[in-house]
Amino acid sequence: MPNYKLIYFNGRGRAEVARYVFALAGAEYEDHRIEFSEWAALKPTMPAGALPVLEVDGARIAQSHAIARYVAREFNLAGDNNLEMAQCDQVLETLVDISNDAAPIGSEKDETKKAELKKSIFEEKVKAKLQYLDNFLAANGGEFFVGKKFTLADVGALFRLDRVIGDFGDDALKDFPKLAAHREKVSKEPKIAAWIEKRPKTNF
Structure with a gap:
């Protein structure tokens, strides 16, 4: 099982659908939440300078919809065909x-x-x-x-x-x-x- 780390602000927002998928799958992940005060320093280090970002064994995926679809495919929640x-x-x-x-x-x-x-x-x-x-x-x-x-x-x-x-x-x-x-x-x-x-x- 890969190590998943979901990085987003301390809110539901654009990361919540992926969190729902993790919950529905019963899968473990790190729900890494940052404060807005931290964002200016972190922004240049993030793909496209935006959140959420999902790290999968260190590889980074940006864009909330790409993240949600990826996680859903990982746990067979994206449709059977x-x-x-x-x-x-x-x-x-x-x-x-x-x-x-x-x-x-x-x-x-x-x-x-x-x-x-x-x-x-x-x-x-x-x-x-x-x-x-x-x-x-x-x-x-x-x-x-x-x-x-x-x-x-x-x-x-x-x-x-x-x-x-x-x-x-x-x-x-x-x-x-x-x-x-x-x-x-x-x-x-x-x-x-x-x-x-x-x-x-x-x-x-």
Whole structure:
């Protein structure tokens, strides 16, 4: 078994999906968290000057999605064949689109304008993607996004749907019952639930 070291800030952020995969696989790794005060000195030493970075027996992998996919493949959580892998990617890329849609919210400081922005982004962009994911899940039986077992798509959705609720409110999934039930199911999977319980409580 290789030695894995996941380097990121002390938060969930771009490293959390990989952490979910490690948890689901029951695999050991070093969850190396750095403080923002350390970053200026460390940045020049990191690939592309960014985090997260995964070290595998010293070899470094950059980019959060590359890391998550690599770890999922390592532990047979990326789909059982090329078609299932592509279906996982289909879900994950839709989740990335939702993240990109929501990105402008963070830079708006005026609370009134922010509320209006949230409403317009949700209605005009995010809602259609959630409907697509709800339909995709339903077409596969509603229990898992891909195949008949947990994959990277399921834990990726848990992370992003938590963010959707954080960005757009507790009712964001009310019209998407399959997604809401799936999020609840994944969060209660014993290994995932144990990780959520023990992980550091952070602001992001």
